[in-house]
């Protein structure tokens with residue numbers, strides 16, 4: 381049995397495991413998935429955001445009206461307008477429940 385080889389293999393498996401369980405930080409997920417519409421500053425003043433008349437997450441009144449569990453639900457299941465047309469896709473398949481929870485916490489930080 382070649383010991384150094386076993387050691388290398390164990391190290392590789394360890395790194396693979398670490399990579400698979402990796403959850404991207406909220407800032408990274410926000411940049412990758414949400415900025416396009418909601419904006420880097422959360423104001424929703426992007427080209428798409430303006431068209432969708434998105435809420436301004438720096439507005440304390442908007443923040444007060446938002447409920448954490450609804451934010452989690454919308455992010456997980458997506459947002460449809462009254463006509464049933466999808467305006468924001470469901471992220472439940474792309475992001476883990478923990479990542480979505482972190483994103484909601486991230487949105488809360490835009491206030492003030």
Ligand code: HEC
Pocket residue numbers: 409410413414415416417418428432433434435446447450451452454455459467468469471483484487
């Ligand atoms: C294609 C554009 C688009 C993208 C991308 C997008 N959203 Fe939205 N989002 C919307 C629209 C449209 C609404 C509904 C209007 C509003 O509340 O401003 C919305 C609403 C929300 C709400 C408010 C839900 C509520 O309870 O009122 C949250 C929270 C939210 N988005 C989070 C996210 C997160 C987190 C991401 C990234 C993972 C994201 N959005 C990506 C368009 C988008």
